[in-house]
Amino acid sequence: MDDGEPLEVTLSQKAKSIWIEYCNDHGQEQVRLSEALASAWSKLEAYAARLALIVHEVRVADRDTTVIDKGTVDEQSIKSGINLARWFGHETKRIYAYLQGNEIDRQWHKLAEFITRRGCEVSARDLQRGLYQGEDKEAMLAELGTFVENGWLERVDVPPPTQGGRPSMAYRLASIMTYDKTPD
Numbered sequence: 001m002d003d004g005e006p007l008e009v010t011l012s013q014k015a016k017s018i019w020i021e022y023c024n025d026h027g028q029e030q031v032r033l034s035e036a037l038a039s040a041w042s043k044l045e046a047y048a049a050r051l052a053l054i055v056h057e058v059r060v061a062d063r064d065t066t067v068i069d070k071g072t073v074d075e076q077s078i079k080s081g082i083n084l085a086r087w088f089g090h091e092t093k094r095i096y097a098y099l100q101g102n103e104i105d106r107q108w109h110k111l112a113e114f115i116t117r118r119g120c121e122v123s124a125r126d127l128q129r130g131l132y133q134g135e136d137k138e139a140m141l142a143e144l145g146t147f148v149e150n151g152w153l154e155r156v157d158v159p160p161p162t163q164g165g166r167p168s169m170a171y172r173l174a175s176i177m178t179y180d181k182t183p184d
Contacts, residue, residue: 009053009071015078022048022082037096044085044092052081107143108152112173121156121172144171 011019023045030041056077060070068074098109114131115122122130124141132140147153148171156170 007071009056009073011078012069012072012074014075015052015073018075018078018082019049034096037093040092040096041089044089047088048081048085050081051084052078055080055084104146108147111147112152115171115173121170123158123168123170125168127171147171 026041026045026048030038033041052073056067056073059067059077066074066076098106111127111131114127118126124144127144128135128137128140144153144155148155152174153171154174156172158168158170160167
């Protein structure tokens with residue numbers, strides 16, 4: 001913008017062909033989605049363009065030497081906007097799957113998050129005092145047993161302390177959960 005006047009910004013030819021390919025792929029993917037998810041998905045196409053414009057303007061403001069024309073969104077900016085929109089799309093699918101999941105899935109996600117926040121291993125006592133507070137111990141152990149049988153959790157027998165006492169048990173995630181990383 002010069003002197004407060006709006007600046008018309010266009011796409012370079014290369015960026016335009018990338019954009020068209022993205023719109024076609026995005027539309028084909030949208031028709032295969034459930035009604036609720038397709039509704040959210042429809043907004044992502046416009047977000048990709050908006051995010052590309054933001055990336056472009058940040059690059060211009062940063063005086064990025066690879067920006068040839070401040071009035072033209074280039075291949076790098078459009079790809080960045082599309083990558084961000086795809087990441088948001090992945091997150092949207094993940095959230096919708098969680099919201100539409102069954103009760104055992106929701107319990108598992110709560111449990112996995114609880115354990116992850118505590119270093120990927122917790123004692124049965126910590127679970128009973130935290131996540132399963134106020135619930136029947138036998139019901140808790142039965143649910144944990146189901147997660148162990150499914151291979152999601154591992155049961156760990158903890159020997160008694162050297163000063164004496166009883167052995168206890170702990171649970172840890174069977175494999176360290178990895179979340180998709182935010183795109184660069």
